Amino acid sequence: MLLGTVIENIWATRKEDGLTGLTFLVIQPGVDQKHISSEMPIIAVDRIGAGIGDRVIVTQGSPAGAVQMDLKIPIDAIVIGIVDTPTNGT
């Protein structure tokens, strides 16, 4: 999976069928602030409530459809986890 940071929300009113109600986020790939990737941001669906600035784990390709949604939905990236933030003092 890819590790990245949520940088933006994105909206598309005109879209393929079956995508209504899904949240689309712009994710900047990169392990942490010190290792910002030069790779292009990607767009991923989010169902677990990730917000701007969260570090997230993103599954790509056809396994992205392997959530409880209809397998026929044409998405290729989904946020599967929000990385735990170290607590104060760590």
Added chain:
Amino acid sequence: MLLGTVIENIWATRKEDGLTGLTFLVIQPGVDQKHISSEMPIIAVDRIGAGIGDRVIVTQGSPAGAVQMDLKIPIDAIVIGIVDTPTNGT
């Protein structure tokens, strides 16, 4: 998913079976005009009416076939959304 801009139409009269009538677009990957990607343009099928200059969200790989079309069609990229344009004053 990938974010890009439609730059061209492309036609192929000689093609594999099952692709007749589909619209093929050339898409330049890149988040916006300020961050033009050096990645090569890709070809994607469009069924929602994207035009040249539109910023679009493209699903790649086998989920691209997960639209209401026949799953046997050999395509690996489809436009799933046209990104909303900010209205005047934004």
Added chain:
Amino acid sequence: MLLGTVIENIWATRKEDGLTGLTFLVIQPGVDQKHISSEMPIIAVDRIGAGIGDRVIVTQGSPAGAVQMDLKIPIDAIVIGIVDTPTNGT
């Protein structure tokens, strides 16, 4: 899909089962002569008669098996279209 130019034929007498009779082409990715990609050439199966020098559209990944062939064939790239050449005067 990827856009590229056929640069060579390639033959493999020793191969996995189920691949006998298929034509394998070496394809240089790149939109046109002015934008030759630095990406490595790829190998794709061709069933529509593409020749050296033809600009072709190539589908990659598991959708490449989504042609009328046996889905169990281990290929990950197929030529799905030959791009139309502009006629004289264009």
Added chain:
Amino acid sequence: MLLGTVIENIWATRKEDGLTGLTFLVIQPGVDQKHISSEMPIIAVDRIGAGIGDRVIVTQGSPAGAVQMDLKIPIDAIVIGIVDTPTNGT
């Protein structure tokens, strides 16, 4: 498959359904210490007990779900082997 070295564990308390109990590792792609890749680390599931510093073989994409787990789990990378360490004197 990709060859890499385990560099870190990663935890995500908030995650998609079906992922509870899985171990997530951060893997630095690269053949060996002399050929460290400039590619970004990836996140992979591990079920065979790989530890930090182990050189591992990672399967990516939908075959990563082809283990005895539920095929509906949205993961796209899994450690499938720990590369044998040469014994003393080698």
Added chain:
Amino acid sequence: MLLGTVIENIWATRKEDGLTGLTFLVIQPGVDQKHISSEMPIIAVDRIGAGIGDRVIVTQGSPAGAVQMDLKIPIDAIVIGIVDTPTNGT
């Protein structure tokens, strides 16, 4: 498919279920000796007897499992052909 050269064997005693007895090769992507790729080597399964130095065609992704093996095996790359060597005088 990818074209590359076999550079090494690799062994992993500790591995996921279902992989016992398979041969794993390290493959350097690259069209020929003159165009050595800067891409990282990949690991592929071989069932057709490729040896070190052989130029091979490698199928990646889920079609790699589309050989007569159990589709549940978590591999994402397989050697599907050994490129014919030009005979003397060619």
